[in-house]
Amino acid sequence: MKRIAFFFGAGAVFLAAACSEQAPRPKAEPTPVKPARVADAGPATDARPGDARLGMMARYELWKAKKEADAKLAAQLAAEEQARLLKFDKSKMPKHLALFAFEKKTRKALDDAAEKLKGKPDASDQLAKLVASQRKAIEAQAKILRAMDPQGGNSNIATDHDVSLNALANDYPEAIAASLQGDAKPLADVRAELDKREKKITSWLAEVKSSKK
DSSP states (O other), X not given: OHXXXXXXXXXXXXXXXXXXXXXXXXXXXXXXXXXXXOOXXXXXXXXXXXXXXXXXXXXXXXXXXXXXXXXXXXXXXXXXXXXXXXHHHHHTHHHHHHHHHHHHHHHHHHHHXXXXXXXXXXXXXXXXXXXXXXXXXXXXXXXXXXXXSSSSXXXXXXXXXXXXXXXXXXXXXXXXXXXXXXXXXXHHHHHHXXXXXXXXHHHHHHHHHHOOO
16 A cells, blocks of 8 residues: 555656646746936036037148138249249340340341231241241240240240240241231231230349349
8 A cells, every 4th residue: 555655646746747847947038128328418508519629720721720720831932933933034135135135126027027018919038038038047046045044944934035036937927928918916916926925025034134133
């Protein structure tokens, strides 16, 4: 009798253990996540916008300072270049004056011919003779100009002399010939170009003359 009771007792214990293993365990409730604690920001202010504004102001000041420094350097370099050109051209003043006088004289001869030859049947031939008579003198002045500033870049008006001499040797006579045939535009264009060069040369020579350097 005791043996039977033990059997059933042991069986009950076994069955209970088996049931407990098969039954699903209740899921643990997830631990609620507490919101992160916000640090006390203190009284409401415009600190951050102020910082941003200060940053922009600082960048602007840096940009402004750089711009002013660049402008100052550019002005200094321009002044140094101006002084260099003035010094060179002052030392060549007699040659500049002689070149300029020749250019104006040669142009006047061409302008006078343009007026006198209007309507004449042999206008082209007479113009060609005048141009031929001027060519050697123009070439001689061009050599003087090249010898005065062989490397270039030392005179402020050497290019203006060069353009003027070339125009007087080629473009100006051709424009006059066209005007005698009724086309006045080329002559107006070359005259405007020569006027511009003469104005620059005149202004620069006056500045060189008054310069103390």
